[in-house]
Each structure stands twice: as C-alpha cells, then as structure tokens.
Amino acid sequence: MVAMTDIGTASLGDRTRFARRTTVALTVLLAIVSVTSLFVGATGISPFAVVGALLAGEPVDTAARVVILDIRLPRLAMGALVGAALAVAGVVMQGLFRNPLADPGIVGVSAGAGLGAIMAIVLGGLLPPALGAALGYALVPVAAFVGGGISVILLYTVATKNGQTSVATMLLAGIALAALVGALSGVMVYMADDTQLRDLTFWGLGSLAGATWSKLLVAMPLMVLGIVGAPLLARSLDTLALGEVAARHMGIDIQRMKRIAVVIVAASVGAAVAVSGGIGFVGIVVPHLLRLLTGPAHGPLIINSALLGATILLLADMISRVIVAPAELPIGIIMALIGGPFFLWVLLKRRGFAGV
C-alpha cells in the first residue's frame, strides 16, 4: 500500500523526491564538514581526545579544552547558523522579489543591517544606562535587525509597483541604498574612537573569529526565527512565482505574506551581520546552485539552502583558518572571491532570459 502510493507520487517532471534525497545527502555532508572543522586550526589538538576524556571523566588539558569547547565549537555553531540564515534570507528575498538576483548583500540589505550594527557599536554608549544594560549584548543584533528591516522595506517600496519588481530599479536602488548607508557608516567611523575603529574594521571584513558562546546565545534566537519561520512561507512563495494576482487567486493573503517575509529576512540578515560582519554572496550562490539541481519549488529549496549555506560557510571558514595560518584571512574575503565571479556568471547566463 505504502509502496503503491509512493509510485503514485512519482509524477514526471516533479523533482520533489530528488530534492528530498538531496536533503539527506546535504545533511550528511554538513555533519562531516562540521566534525572536520573541529580538527582544523592553528593548533594540532584532537577533539576526540578532549571529548573522550570529558566523557570518561578524566582531567583534560586546559589549553586543549579551551581550544575545542570555547573556541572551535562556538565558531562551528556560529558558522553553521550564519551560513544557513544568509542562504535562507536569500531564498526568501528572491521569492519575494520574484528574482534570483535579489541577494541581501548585493541589494544593500546587509549594508543596512551593518549600519544598524555600527551605530550600536559607536553610539551604544549614548543610550540611557538602564536601557543599555537591559539590552546588553543584544543591542548590536537588534540594531542590525532594525537596519535590515528598514532596508528591505525601502527597497521593496522603491523597486516594486503593483506586484511587479523592476530588476533594473531593484539593483539601482540597491546601489543608492549602499551609497547612503556607506556615507552614514563613514560618519560613524569618523566619530569612533581608536578601539571602536579597530573593532569596526575587522568586523566589516566579515569573520567568525570573534565567536563566543555569549555572542552566539544573543544572535541565535533571531537566526533560528528566520530559519524555522521561512518554510512556513514555502507555499506562498511558490504561488507568488506566478505573480501577485495569481497568488491571491490561489488563496494567499499577500500583505501578510510580505510582512512575514520582511521579518524573516531582517531577522536572519540582521543577526548574521551583527555577529559576522560583511559575509556576502551566500544568499545568491547557494539558492542558485540548488535551483539548478532540484528546481525552484520553495519547500525543499529553503531546507536545502539552509543545509548547503551552513556547509559552504564552514568550508570557507576552514580555508580562512589554514590558508595563511597561523594568521587568518577574513571569511568575507573568501566568500567574495568565490561569489563575485559566480554572480557575474549568473548575470551572463541570464542575459535575455524572461526580460531580466
């Protein structure tokens, strides 16, 4: 009986089942990469020895313990979460704008979130002490969330008319937004003192190096909200691919869907930018590859993008750790080196396709 229904669902041209198998494969891949990343670093410490000793209740070398549990493990968790959040934000934005070029980094949403974060770093001290204390570590992610949210709304308002997004307007609005945000960030940098300046510079290059459990704990809820919330939009985004009017005809409350999408993008990008700075291109590379492989249906696309986004960011982070060891190349630079050419390739391939 089960077997029969299984055959019945294997409709020709429907890539759902292949997408499900891809999910399994990507989960395995992420697990392997995650474990591997615990081994890779400036010191040759075996995580197995540390975990084994911990489980056996034996005393562990303090240095090894710190490296594995307090440096590499939070960094692993942070990398996976940031990668997943950025990739999912990319899928949701592309679905919302009905365009595969809508990447949070390219159209200025990350920059907007970044401005929020920078303002929090530089001006955080000016807040009423009670409020500042209440927000604590959460100040930077929350500010980035607000900045990201404002950017998405601004961009959508400018680029979309009657449910139709003009790609040219979207990209141009992104440039304008980035310029404006860049100028405001410049003002902030001008105001910053030496310590803040150093923080800002390193943060802006994009890095997971500063990952700690306390930082992670603060940014995690927002990223988890985005990653877990996005699959709820899968059906709405599928219908939206046929246009706003068709989506409404299929029973979708468009306004509600847009509001949820903006919150998801802002939460994912805001939190990711707040903890890792300017890591770009995850949101365009990952969904694009998966669309080529398993099709654009958003249900599997969102889940697979989260998995592949996490995997790619962990891989890029490993490269960043070993390529100039014992120093580190910021991961943002590595993603830009991969993502820049990729974006150009997508542009070349799409020239003349469906009016884009």
Next chain:
Amino acid sequence: MLTATNLRVSIDGTEILRGVDFVAQPGEVTAIVGPNGSGKSTLLAALTGAQDYDGEARMGVLDLAQAKPWELAARRAVLAQFTSVAFPFTVSEVVRIGGGAPDLTEAALGRVGLTHYAARPYHALSGGEQQRVQLARVLTQVWRPMDAGVARWLILDEPVSSLDIAHQLEVMEIARTFAAEGGGVVAVMHDLNLTAMFADSVALMAGGLVVRQGPVDEVLTNETLSGAYGCRVQVNTAPPGGTFVLPQAAQA
C-alpha cells in the same frame, strides 16, 4: 449563483465600470463580450476579488468584498490572460503550484492534452502551450465542479486568445464539461463565433456597462452588436442551426 449589482469601479479618477448588473448561473457557461476598453477585464477583476468596487457582488453565500482570499480560492479558480512564471519550473511543477495532489497534476495535464510535456521546462513552451499549462493548474484548484452540493466556479479571462483553432475548441469543451457537471463558468471572450457555440448566457458590455445579458440569440443580434462594437456586424444562422458572425459584412 454569481451576481453583481450596480457595480462601480474607478481607477485613477476614470470610471471604468458605471453600474454593472451581471448574473451567472451554475451549470452554465456565461460569456462576457464587448469591445476593447468596455470594462470586461475590470468586471472580471472585481468578480475575483482582485479589484475593489462599490456596489454588491456575491458568489453563492460569499460577499466578494468581505471574503478572505482562501475562502474564495476554495470556491473558484481564475485563469488570467497571461501568467508570468518567475523561476525555472518544469511544466508539472507549475501545475503542482495549484495545490492539487500529484495524481491530479497528471490528470489535469491529460485534460489539456499536455501529458507528455510534464518534465519539460515551462519556459521552453510556446505561448499557447503555456496558457494550457496554466489552465491545467487552474483546473486542479477546482477539480470537482461541485463541492458538497455547492457549485464551484471557473473564471477565464480570454482563455483561447493565444490558441490555434483545435485547442480553442478543446479548451471550450473543457469549460462546457465543467458546467455540465454542475460548476459555473464565466469567460471573457473575444471570438463571437466560439461564444455563440459554447455560451449559455452572454453579457454584452460597452462603455462600462452590461448593455444586454441573455441567451445567445437574444444578445448576439445585428443591432446590439453593431451598437456595442461601433461597426456594422451581421449575424447569420448556419443551415444546421447555430449562430455565426460575419465580419465581412462591415465591408459590404
């Protein structure tokens, strides 16, 4: 029953519908005809919840101004003149977006004669084929014309405008069958001959009004058509019975 009473729509200060009365019965194909700019598409938009209006419009017990999108979606499906698809879906994935089960996808593609196109990229199809895929998608949304004794509605905006004659007939047959099984069909039509062949009721629009609605032989007459379209149109009857339209009369 689908009814509109004294429907008024203004867009950017221009009055598009000026008090439209319209009625469509379940079990019938109701055609909306009229010249370009007479308000056909706007009326359809109002009847599908895509356009705000003054006046009253009801689909059975549903007040169209109040109904939620998902309430409407369960009762009626809409085929637009053109549907743009944003991402590289396959044909069968586009049909799946209609929300039907996978076996329904196959059945619907079979209904529009595109079974063997299921695995093809949607964007590689011709305009007419794409329109038939959209019809299949729309059909999955209201697959059973009657649901718990209540009629469902198939609303078609110029469903045959990009099709060759064989597929025009095929699509109109699908509409007829849907009506014969108890559902209601409302279609905006440009081809008056097809209208005469397939419609039970015709609403003729001109200048933002339904100037006349009724059976084919009462509405498609020399006087009403010539008045509405602003050119001389002559209606004739073919020998076995059935109305046809002769545009050549304009040059006589």
